[in-house]
Amino acid sequence: MKVTEKNLIIGGVTIEPGEVKDVALFIAKQYDFTEIHMPVKVIRGTAEGPYLFICAAVHGDEVNGVEVIKRLSQHKALQNIKGTLILVPIVNAFGFNALSRYMPDRRDLNRCFPGNIHGSLSSRLAHLFVTEIVDKCTHGIDLHSGSHHRTNLPQIRACLFNKETIDIARAFNVPVILDAQVIEGSLRKVAFGKKMPLLVYEAGESLRYDEVAIQSGLHGVLSVMHALSMIEHKEKKQKKVRSIVAKGNFWIRSPHSGIVIVKKKLGTIVHPGELLGIISDPLGNNNIEIRAEKEGLIIGYTLLPLVNRGDAVFHIATFERTQLIEKSLEAFNDDKFDYEER
Ligand SMILES: [Zn+2]
Incomplete structure (x- = not known):
């Protein structure tokens, strides 16, 4: 681990404990x-602890995670943390401002990691994020939503390569965990190469706020911070959801x-045998x-x-x-997320 307790510099700014x-x-x-910037908030406790980054909008149009981080950054549970929390609500600032999943060079940023300082615009942004944020952390949570007009049930995807990753995946408190494959160029692959526990939270759809996705995401990141002993805060009236690791997953195509x-x-x-959907022509024939x-x-x-x-349905x-x-x-469905948000 490169990081030391005393020495944290991000974007040329030194952040001391406390x-x-x-x-x-x-x-x-x-x-x-x-100029276009990546907004970052760094919260350092005085006590030693993990270095956790939480990021969103790697895909610029996936806005639920942006709201999770916005609410988290104002949360009273962060008043006295152990370790260091680095919040990056918008990684792909270009895509976010253009309401687009992609970068202006039409690349998917989540296929450009770890990036290259001399590469394409996307590759340079990926490199900036890895060198300034990921390399300085011990744990990560990457917040996403469904793409291309699809919506997702709140779920965790992670490479379940060690016990700590499994433990924090369960701590996130959503019903489903997918033991995901490593995809070339993804942030998950960078983390996997570093043996860093990284959770990908998927919930809701792009360009829309979904309160269940947002609240379950906020609760999830707080629960993970609690599991990592970064905060003492316990959610009120929170039911423990037993997360189940899926045996497999597949798409049903049209x-x-x-x-x-x-x-x-x-x-x-x-x-x-159960009916899932019906495809018909514009006059309702040929079901x-x-x-x-x-x-x-x-x-x-x-x-x-x-x-x-052939489209994924x-x-x-x-x-x-x-x-x-x-x-x-x-x-999970009984949980009304009835807790104080700030
Ligand atoms: Zn995404």
């Missing part, structure tokens, strides 16, 4: 020569192009059914009613024991 500082990390100038009506809700357990082939839980689906043949997670996931979904 200090809270906002840093604007310079990314680049725009066409009109105005068998035909047309207009799709989805017949099941997010978070529904489906059984073989084509989409039926479940296996038992599983709907963890994501398309909100766009127009599909081409339902994301299904499968489990060893369906009764367990049923119970944890019940606990």
